[in-house]
Amino acid sequence: EAQVTQNPRYLITVTGKKLTVTCSQNMNHEYMSWYRQDPGLGLRQIYYSMNVEVTDKGDVPEGYKVSRKEKRNFPLILESPSPNQTSLYFCASSSLLQGNEQFFGPGTRLTVL
């Protein structure tokens, strides 16, 4: 089954404790991205990757890091989480060959205390 998976789905952590949210897709998509969704602000792009070893900042990259060592994986790293990073996070992948439809993972609800 074609899908994007994220882990963990739910996470409560404390300020400053490094964490990683994993994202993996099995559709051989070249493009992957991370979004956060907050009430009244909609989905905002954090980082994106056009292909392996190619990443770039989105609209709200502060406090986040990413890597793309393999085509299928695109982890999101919070080196020192803060309460303002409490949000719902979505990973997505797409391919120009498939009309640019973005396929989203199920989301990760993160709470930073």
Place this chain on the structure above:
Amino acid sequence: RKEVEQDPGPFNVPEGATVAFNCTYSNSASQSFFWYRQDCRKEPKLLMSVYSSGNEDGRFTAQLNRASQYISLLIRDSKLSDSATYLCVVTSNTGFQKLVFGTGTRLLVSP
């Protein structure tokens, strides 16, 4: 001004009603347009792409007006299962695959 603007709603309609949402975008260079559907606490899913000539998929019709920079979504014969948030999405001028999402319009269909 937001790059993509939508009325947040909620739109409360009875089953069987016809409802329309509009969305305006500010980037005249946008090339691709979409409507996504998002159920509560779930991931967004593509509902339909929006083409210049307008397009229809069952009860759903999407229209694009480039001159006025807005897109619309019409839902006929609303079902209870249509209750969701509808996200207007356009491509950014920074890249074909970068999408800009509106904040969504909430639809509630009641019996």
